[in-house]
Amino acid sequence: MRIDILTLFPEMFRATLGESIIGRAREKGILDIHLVNIRDYAQNKHKQVDDYPYGGGAGMVMQPQPIFSALEAMEAQGCKIIYMSPKGKTFHQGMAVELAKEERLIFLCGHYEGVDQRVIDYWVTDEISIGDYVLTGGELPAMVVIDAVARMLPGVLGQAESFMDESFYSGLLEYPQYTRPSEFRGLKVPDVLLSGNHKLIEQWRKEEALRITMKNRPDLIIKYMEKKDLSKEERKIIEALEKDCIAK
Numbered sequence: 001m002r003i004d005i006l007t008l009f010p011e012m013f014r015a016t017l018g019e020s021i022i023g024r025a026r027e028k029g030i031l032d033i034h035l036v037n038i039r040d041y042a043q044n045k046h047k048q049v050d051d052y053p054y055g056g057g058a059g060m061v062m063q064p065q066p067i068f069s070a071l072e073a074m075e076a077q078g079c080k081i082i083y084m085s086p087k088g089k090t091f092h093q094g095m096a097v098e099l100a101k102e103e104r105l106i107f108l109c110g111h112y113e114g115v116d117q118r119v120i121d122y123w124v125t126d127e128i129s130i131g132d133y134v135l136t137g138g139e140l141p142a143m144v145v146i147d148a149v150a151r152m153l154p155g156v157l158g159q160a161e162s163f164m165d166e167s168f169y170s171g172l173l174e175y176p177q178y179t180r181p182s183e184f185r186g187l188k189v190p191d192v193l194l195s196g197n198h199k200l201i202e203q204w205r206k207e208e209a210l211r212i213t214m215k216n217r218p219d220l221i222i223k224y225m226e227k228k229d230l231s232k233e234e235r236k237i238i239e240a241l242e243k244d245c246i247a248k
């Protein structure tokens, strides 16, 4: 997959997208990331990229000219162009799975009060928010989305790092994880995980996934129940957890 990132602060990306799993994906050629400094395309003498908002109000707005010129130079027509914005649709795992199917993604990172609306109307195909809060720029949000998308690309995660069991993929949060030693400062790993009985381990994990989802994200449980034909086993676990909740 090719990813182009339009930003005023390309340096912010170098460490994050050069290390660990994403760094290895780039080395393997699975991910090809291009950083584009919007300021390089400003046509005025001082390379200014922002100006006061029409109608007054606080802050500055990113001007259309440098962004239009940058997008024209990269032949962006026909690609998904994603503007990171608190006004966008809230990002979730399903969106990461869908975006990972694209051959090329272009990310536009805003700053100040954001970009001139004409950029959005003319170029942007998707506006994505990473949550209901306002950050200073679109760089961190773009890194969040790129990281989540990149791990969905075939070959990025090793075989031992499957995302199938991870939080959100199946609609639930993931069960608790433990590693060696089996006892640490008197704190023990649940016996079932040491039993070698795969059926019991599977059951325990499902129960724990349902339990933690019910506790922390009841909204997800409702969606899970709507979307899926629950097995008898799952229904029993949910009923027991509900009784437990009521009793508490």
Ligand SMILES: C[S@@+](CC[C@H](N)C(=O)[O-])C[C@H]1O[C@@H](n2cnc3c(N)ncnc32)[C@H](O)[C@@H]1O
Pocket (backbone or CB within 6 Å): 083, 084, 085, 086, 087, 108, 109, 110, 111, 112, 113, 114, 115, 128, 129, 130, 131, 132, 133, 134, 135, 136, 137, 138, 139, 141
């Ligand atoms: C200070 S914000 C602008 C906020 C804008 N004036 C508003 O009220 O909606 C500057 C830039 O940060 C990015 N940004 C801030 N919060 C974000 C979020 N929750 N998700 C995605 N991008 C965000 C966007 O690119 C935005 O253009």
